[in-house]
Amino acid sequence: MNVAASHEKAPEVHHGVSTLDVPSAAWGWSDIGRNTIQIAGWISVLFLLGYNFGNHEGHVETIWLLVLTVLVVIGLLIHLFEPKLAQRRTLTARNKPVGHQEPEWAYLQKTLSGPYAELTDNQLIAMNIDPTRVQHLRKMPREDQRPLESEHQGSLH
Structure with a gap:
């Protein structure tokens, strides 16, 4: 009997995602959709802009808030449009001719x-x-x- 084998965790599948692929699959983080990320991101942008109206007197806080807001907006736009940049386009199984048999x-x-x-x-x-x-x-x-x-x-x- 292998003693070490008894301590191995058996993989679990949550909502079609295995814990071997994503250790936090049980928490549900793998199930967050694109729309949820976009909505949460734009709400965060509104909060960051809203923090500019407060009781701070210097401009250091304002500069930090605006820089963070711009970074979040850039990240959200990249996430929204997903530019392909230098991604290689190669022949794959999805674009073989009709009737092709490998x-x-x-x-x-x-x-x-x-x-x-x-x-x-x-x-x-x-x-x-x-x-x-x-x-x-x-x-x-x-x-x-x-x-x-x-x-x-x-x-x-």
């Missing part, structure tokens, strides 16, 4: 077929595949395409 890459790799059929020994080693273990799967050239043994022996000297 090859079974794992099967092709294990059977050395498809694009994996013509890999050299060095390429197989780079993929952590021992060429001697998959020799029976590799395509061997026909007899008329094999180089003469004397040509290989002559180049070694």
Whole structure:
């Protein structure tokens, strides 16, 4: 019996969010929507502007309140419009042509077929595949395409 395993917490799922993904899922913070953030943010902006009308006499407080208000407004506008900036746009599973069927890459790799059929020994080693273990799967050239043994022996000297 593994004693340490008995102390592991089992993952819980709250409102479709696992505690493995978000440890605070039970608190409900994962369920805050975009509208809630926007409403709370703009109410905060109004409060920060309202604090300007008070009993302070200096302008240091006013400057701090205005700077904080501007920062919150900028954050809310970025959150509202979500600029893409330098995000890369790549081909994904969502924009494949109709009827496209993805090859079974794992099967092709294990059977050395498809694009994996013509890999050299060095390429197989780079993929952590021992060429001697998959020799029976590799395509061997026909007899008329094999180089003469004397040509290989002559180049070694």
